[in-house]
Amino acid sequence: MRSVDADVIVVGAGVAGLAAALRLKDSGRTPLVLEAGAMVGGRMTSRRIGPFTIDCGVALPTRSFTRMRALGARFGLAARAKNIPFTLGIQDADGTVRAYRARHFEDILLDRRLPLAARAAFMRIGLDLIRFDHRLQLGDVNGAALLDSEDTASYVRRLGGGGDELLADVLGPGLRAAIGTELGSCSRAVLFSVARNTMRPGFWIMDGGLDQFPNALAQFVEVRRSTPVLEVRTSGRSVEIDIIERETKRTLRANGAIVAVPGPEAARLCPAAPRWLCSVLERTTYSRIACVFVGWTTRIAPACTGYVWKGTDAAKPASLEFEHLRSPGCCPHNRSLISVYFIDSPDFRCFAMSDDEIGARAIKSIREIVHADGDVLFIYVTRWRYGLATFAVGRFRELASLRARLDAWHGPVDFCGDYLNGISSEGALCSGEQAARRLVRRLAPERWRERAAITRGAALPSS
Numbered sequence: 001m002r003s004v005d006a007d008v009i010v011v012g013a014g015v016a017g018l019a020a021a022l023r024l025k026d027s028g029r030t031p032l033v034l035e036a037g038a039m040v041g042g043r044m045t046s047r048r049i050g051p052f053t054i055d056c057g058v059a060l061p062t063r064s065f066t067r068m069r070a071l072g073a074r075f076g077l078a079a080r081a082k083n084i085p086f087t088l089g090i091q092d093a094d095g096t097v098r099a100y101r102a103r104h105f106e107d108i109l110l111d112r113r114l115p116l117a118a119r120a121a122f123m124r125i126g127l128d129l130i131r132f133d134h135r136l137q138l139g140d141v142n143g144a145a146l147l148d149s150e151d152t153a154s155y156v157r158r159l160g161g162g163g164d165e166l167l168a169d170v171l172g173p174g175l176r177a178a179i180g181t182e183l184g185s186c187s188r189a190v191l192f193s194v195a196r197n198t199m200r201p202g203f204w205i206m207d208g209g210l211d212q213f214p215n216a217l218a219q220f221v222e223v224r225r226s227t228p229v230l231e232v233r234t235s236g237r238s239v240e241i242d243i244i245e246r247e248t249k250r251t252l253r254a255n256g257a258i259v260a261v262p263g264p265e266a267a268r269l270c271p272a273a274p275r276w277l278c279s280v281l282e283r284t285t286y287s288r289i290a291c292v293f294v295g296w297t298t299r300i301a302p303a304c305t306g307y308v309w310k311g312t313d314a315a316k317p318a319s320l321e322f323e324h325l326r327s328p329g330c331c332p333h334n335r336s337l338i339s340v341y342f343i344d345s346p347d348f349r350c351f352a353m354s355d356d357e358i359g360a361r362a363i364k365s366i367r368e369i370v371h372a373d374g375d376v377l378f379i380y381v382t383r384w385r386y387g388l389a390t391f392a393v394g395r396f397r398e399l400a401s402l403r404a405r406l407d408a409w410h411g412p413v414d415f416c417g418d419y420l421n422g423i424s425s426e427g428a429l430c431s432g433e434q435a436a437r438r439l440v441r442r443l444a445p446e447r448w449r450e451r452a453a454i455t456r457g458a459a460l461p462s463s
């Protein structure tokens with residue numbers, strides 16, 4: 001046995017890293033997870049303020065998250081996962097609201113306020129969704145890559161006169177918060193994936209806070225919190241990892257490593273990784289999201305669970321959600337919890353605003369939707385520099401070829417994260433399991449012989 005400090009080190013305890021660690025453990029390896037922060041979960045995290053429970057990152061998992069639900073059940077969380085109804089209100093410029101229920105495509109098809117051509121375009125998207133369903137599983141970047149041939153704006157334009165209107169009136173405002181950017185500029189694979197995996201199956205919540213999920217996973221693997229990793233490099237048959245532990249720099253050796261941090265950070269941590277790998281990681285783009293959570297002194301009960309605004313005003317929230325309507329246990333029964341999501345952009349630099357300034361904007365938006373009695377109890381603001389990974393046209397194809405190269409690679413390091421698998425925490429989780437599978441295969445003793453043969457330039461064994 002070589003002298004190592006850990007068998008396999010996983011860098012980052014977000015959903016991707018924890019899922020990778022669990023899969024490694026299930027495969028007989030001994031993972032050690034190093035997390036820079038004081039808590040696990042990364043962008044799946046909750047904060048408690050008095051009797052209020054706030055899901056600060058992932059807030060609306062969908063019923064298509066079958067791996068997450070299965071792992072939750074394995075760790076005793078099944079009873080806490082509750083399916084919920086969700087109605088989205090889209091406010092038009094004149095203040096009227098169109099309400100669409102999740103899982104009820106007929107709400108859009110039968111909405112007479114939408115032009116007939118727009119509804120016909122929606123019908124054609126529905127037919128494409130049925131046609132492409134098998135390629136749209138979360139975590140299947142190869143399937144999405146086959147649909148990654150044009151951007152959403154070009155695709156809907158091809159659907160006839162109503163396509164542009166459908167994008168402007170329904171799909172653009174309705175999905176902006178879910179994808180963190182303007183839908184028209186994204187690959188059409190994003191539209192298909194989000195429509196299939198959110199609008200169609202509907203949503204669930206975790207009673208008591210979604211952070212219970214990463215916390216449950218973290219109990220089954222060894223996690224060292226407050227341990228930032230500075231660099232990951234290979235050294236012969238092992239991996240060296242520079243870390244800061246109790247304010248001191250030290251180096252750990254391991255048989256293998258999985259880097260489970262956002263794409264650009266992964267490239268920064270592995271400067272010696274091959275160019276074909278680093279260049280794809282470096283090009284990962286994310287939306288920057290500011291979330292304002294508002295505790296309210298009275299119970300507000302508007303008609304819809306969430307609201308979005310039609311139009312191109314970048315200063316409007318991407319969405320406003322009445323959390324207590326879908327998750328009644330998140331605050332006392334006579335109070336309300338409202339989350340307001342803003343996207344940082346050159347036209348609206350919410351990251352440069354103070355908490356007071358962005359809090360005031362959130363309250364103005366709440367009052368625009370409901371003329372509620374009562375007042376603000378608290379405002380809590382979080383800002384996500386790495387919000388949601390974004391996918392321009394061509395990105396899924398690039399990722400599919402990266403995955404093929406990772407499959408064939410022999411390095412003792414692998415990578416995972418939402419940026420590798422598309423737009424959701426379920427995708428992140430699947431990417432962690434996939435990275436663990438690849439690494440376990442590579443670390444198997446017989447693979448070492450193959451790898452030595454590759455290094456010597458010899459032919460691979462034929463069997």
Ligand SMILES: Cc1cc2nc3c(=O)[nH]c(=O)nc-3n(C[C@H](O)[C@H](O)[C@H](O)COP(=O)(O)OP(=O)(O)OC[C@H]3O[C@@H](n4cnc5c(N)ncnc54)[C@H](O)[C@@H]3O)c2cc1C
Binds near residue numbers: 387426
């Ligand atoms: C506001 C918001 C709302 C969202 N809503 C939803 C939703 O409703 N549904 C959904 O499916 N998805 C949603 N998402 C996306 C979802 O949160 C992510 O896709 C998913 O959580 C990403 O998981 P990950 O493990 O890839 O990355 P992360 O969660 O970012 O985990 C990376 C981890 O690595 C750690 N780390 C970073 N650098 C280092 C280092 N040098 N050393 C050690 N550790 C390090 C970080 O601290 C972090 O814990 C939302 C995201 C945001 C920001």
